[in-house]
Amino acid sequence: MKWSLLAAAVTVFFVIGFCLSIYFGVFGKLPTSNELSHLKQAEATQVLDKEGKLIGKYYIYDRQPLAYTDFPEHLTSALIATEDVRFYEHHGVDNKSLLRVFFKTILFQDQSSGGGSTITLQLAKNLYGRQHHLLFGTVINKFKEAIVAKRLEAIYSKKEILTLYLNTVPFPDNTYGIESASRKFFNKPTSTLSLSEAATLVGTLKANHYYNPGRNIEHSRKRRDVVLHQMLKYDYIDVPTFEETKAQAVILEYQSFNHDLGTAPYFRAQVKKELVSILKDYKKPNGESYDLYKDGLIIHTTLDYKMQEYAEASMKAHLSSLQKMYETSYGKQAPWENDKALINTAIKALPKYKKYKAMGLNANQIEDSLAVAHEVELFEWEGNVKKQVSTIDSLKHYLKLLNTGMLAIEPQTGAIRTYIGGIDYRYFKYDHVSQSERQVGSTFKPFVYTAAIENGMPPCTYFSPKAITYSNYKNWTPENSGTKVEDPHLNYNLEKALSESLNTIAVKVLDEVGIAKVIAQAKKLGITKTLPRRTFVGFRGC
Structure with missing residues (x-):
């Protein structure tokens, strides 16, 4: 009995000491209430056309914060019904859920019982991430998140916590926050999301990759239906609404804001170059310099989005047709296949060639190395293809491609309305508007x-x-x-x-x-x- 009591006392002492060590920052400093009350997340800089339409972003984390009033009611309902049904009843940690997890999931191995994480706990994890610890890593991180969650609940209202969560939570394709996800997958602001669209995005939170609608629409649809069922179960929607929405297909209007993709990539690249120079003359109120990738700037341009779409479509139609005519006109006498002087000059300009030469390889050794086939994605007008080709074969492929540049300027004002610097920014970073020199x-x-x-x-x-x-x-x-x-x-x-x-x-x-x-x-x-x-x-x- 004495040894049992001693062991129990030591265990209790260890647990209390362990918890206190976490609380006082032995395993990493916890954010103070003051720091939590002044949260500032990195925001993407938005590039707008002349009418205010979003045409691109500069970012490390693709995030565009919104206010609570911008969220449709069925979005917050879908989130609560799926992720934290007792959200309005707890203060950051749901003790009932934790007990359920302990008894059903851990003791009885019932994986269908659900998790114990709340929206506030997830927010804490989203804000500060998790650290790696050699021992008790999960316990340490969970305890730290619980402390942060309690502090968040003491500072912010439930609406504010929902706003912080929806503005920070990661969605598929390196997208952070509901507004960025809404514009990426449905090309519309969050405020106009339908019930089906809102449920689809909320559904991706369980597993960003597996339920990514851009990668697997069927997995995404099934997960959307689970979200709708949760909303029905907790009386956020009625049976007719559930049945009607469940019958709808998941229809995407994917809009990439990747730096190399989307509308007017050459224009956005040129704007970014000019912004770096312009921002040198401006400072934040605290005296710091602006960060183009984190400070959520709004960049207004003169570009006409609709005109740009027409220009890009016309360019693709014309150049793809012209490319066929060009290749046909040469037939078997194509210089990119037969002009050895042209090919050798291009080969010697390759970074790989210069690297091998610096390593001391002779011309024959370099050519042998560049002739080794490997999988490469090649640009084709009919659709990019992956092929097993050598570096030399890839070079010949790109030597034959025609390129172009086009600029449309409003003569009365000098405003740039369309800007095409090349046929595909992913493969041709050279800008035929701002970099190339032509006979005037x-x-x-x-x-x-x-x-x-x-x-x-x-x-x-x-x-x-x-x-x-x-x-x-x-x-x-x-x-x-x-x-x-x-x-x-x-x-x-x-x-x-x-x-x-x-x-x-x-x-x-x-x-x-x-x-x-x-x-x-x-x-x-x-x-x-x-x-x-x-x-x-x-x-x-x-």
Whole structure:
């Protein structure tokens, strides 16, 4: 009896000491009530089009917080019915559920009895995660979460706890918070979620991967029906509503906000570059710099979402058709297969080639290494495919692909309405709008005529369209494009010459005004590229 009492006393002393050590932070500091009352979660920065429509985000954790009033009633009902039916009765820890778990789940091995975690306990875990401990890890983490949950309940109302939970809980596809999940899977704000959609998202909380509607719609549908059954069981919905909703299919409108996917990825990448520079001039009220990925900024742009969709659809239709014509025109003489000089130059530019060369491998060894086949996902207009190909084969595949850039600007304001930097941002990070250099051709003519007028040439000055040879420029003889033959005796004034884009007159005006004055005018109008003074490229027409 004495030894039994001693053992019991030691056990009690150990348990009390163990609990106190957790409480006082021996196994990791617990957040204070003051810290819990000033919670600040990382928020995604939102990029909006000219009408305020969301077109993209910058984030580490994809989260967009909402207020409680933004949640439809059937969403909070679905959450409570499924995750914590006594949510309004406990103060963070549901003792009845814990007893049920102990007796049914642990003693009688009844796995269907459910868990003992409450919404507040889950919130504590979502906010601070779990630490790894060599011994009693689960017990330590559970006890810490219980302490945090009690403190949260003392600080926040039930509505505020639901708001914090729904704004922090992880959903599938690296998505945090109900608003981000709603926009990703259904392309709509949380406030407009239907009962079926709300139940689908709540259903994913049990197992994000297994019940991910984007990966397995059938698993997701079955879990949605479980949520609906819980709502029926606890009188949140009636039988007709249950039957009607259960009969509905789960229809997704998946909208990826991945940095490489979605609408206008090249535009968003360019906006991000400019934001890094812009934000240097702004500070938070506390003096800290803004974090583009965590501070939930709202970025308004001039892009027109609908126009951008039309532009991207047109680009895909045109380039996919043009690619077929391009490949057919070469037939068996395709340079990406037969031009060894072209292929070798491209191979030597590969990072892998440079890496192998730095390791001391000779040309034959490097080529052998690059010829080893492995699984690669290749871009195809009909749909990306995974193939067993070598690095050299992959290089040849991408050498043949046509690319493009397109920019649509509203002339009255200069606002960018559409922006296409390439055919697919995932595979081609090179931006054909902001990075590529093209022959300017006739688009430079307005600079020439502006320089002429600014330097005193009357707009009614007339020039002959007749071609002449410039001996001081290697006997260059610019001509006009097209089949139309101009009357050499008919002179054109500046307005007429510019409107018809006549090369011969543009060069004559350039020669008369002087290259130096045209370059100066171009710089005044915002051209930053260095322009040559001794030579210039001939206009080739439009």
